[in-house]
Amino acid sequence: xxxxxxxxxxxxxxxxxxxxxxxxxxxxxxxxxxxxxxxxxxxxxxxxxxxxxxxxxxxxxxxxxxxxxxxxxxxxxxxxxxxxxxxxxxxxxxxxxxxxxxxxxxxxxxxxxxxxxxxxxxxxxxxxxxxxxxxxxxxxxxxxxxxxxxxxxxxxxxxxxxxxxxxxxxxxxxxxxxxxxxxxxxxxxxxxxxxxxxxxxxxxxxxxxxxxxxxxxxxxxxxxxxxxxxxxxxxxxxxxxxxxxxxxxxxxxxxxxxx
Numbered sequence: 001x002x003x004x005x006x007x008x009x010x011x012x013x014x015x016x017x018x019x020x021x022x023x024x025x026x027x028x029x030x031x032x033x034x035x036x037x038x039x040x041x042x043x044x045x046x047x048x049x050x051x052x053x054x055x056x057x058x059x060x061x062x063x064x065x066x067x068x069x070x071x072x073x074x075x076x077x078x079x080x081x082x083x084x085x086x087x088x089x090x091x092x093x094x095x096x097x098x099x100x101x102x103x104x105x106x107x108x109x110x111x112x113x114x115x116x117x118x119x120x121x122x123x124x125x126x127x128x129x130x131x132x133x134x135x136x137x138x139x140x141x142x143x144x145x146x147x148x149x150x151x152x153x154x155x156x157x158x159x160x161x162x163x164x165x166x167x168x169x170x171x172x173x174x175x176x177x178x179x180x181x182x183x184x185x186x187x188x189x190x191x192x193x194x195x196x197x198x199x200x201x202x203x204x205x206x207x208x209x210x211x212x213x214x215x216x217x218x219x220x221x222x223x224x225x226x227x228x229x230x231x232x233x234x235x236x237x238x239x240x241x242x243x244x245x246x247x248x249x250x251x252x253x254x255x256x257x258x259x
Contacts, residue, residue: 055113058208059092061247062113070235072098072107089118098232105228109236110213116189117205124183124213125168133170133181141195142167142184142224146234163193163237169218182218182227187211190248193237210244 067074074096085093090112097108112119125139142165165184172179186193188210189203196202203209214229 055091055115055208057247057250058113058210058244061243062092062094062111062210064243065094065096065109065111066239067096067098069098069232069239071101072232072235073101074098074109088112088114088122090114100228100231103228105216105231107214107216107229107232109232110211110215111240112211114209115205116187116203116207116209117200119209119211120187120199120203123166123199124170124185125166128170128183131172133172133179136169136171139166139168140224141165144230144233146237161192161237161241163233164195165193166195167224180218180220181215182222182224182229184214184227184229184233185212188240188244190245192241208248210240212240 063077065077067077076096078095080093080095085091092113094111095109097106099106123139125135129135144163144165145160146163147159147161163186165186167182167184169180169182171181186195187199187203188194189207193212194202214233216227216229216232218227
């Protein structure tokens, strides 16, 4: 049975406005349901071609991040915990602590690859408090210029790229003392390093995506721009850009060829 009221067998032009005014809710409801189904299907990867093979080049690029980057050296990468991979939804997780050879500064790098619906969530401001840290202030945006590998943007000097980070300081008090860490985080889907306020809306659910954390000690009073994490970023980001861009091109070819 037609789920609207008083559907006449034959509607005259004069009767249409009255009938639509009475029953228009039905068509609005159908439109909302259809739109919601399309959005949910896109975010959940139900619609269109997708394959875990498309993530393989990106996952491999993340895991092949070198342990020596300029003057920064990591002894080894940490074997990812399968439980962490499951919770994060990541296809790959690279974790290593780098030490600068001249000044001895230490920065830990976390690099994750996966679908944007998973990788765009679980940010430090949500995760670190669960580990006993207190966030001193709300996350702040931070723009960082570094040497690039391709033609520069019109707004940047030649040879430079712009990375957008979110950053915050987290402290944890223990019997042995106070740990104070500054964390920078950002995402890259092939369009550069970005830190949107609402990353899940910005990246959607269907993009292969990389998430980066840079974590370094932050003594009281240290300005953000003096963080050792940024000194590592200046030599690490150009390398990551090259690896990510190559991997995304290879992954997009797999998505096209996979039925």
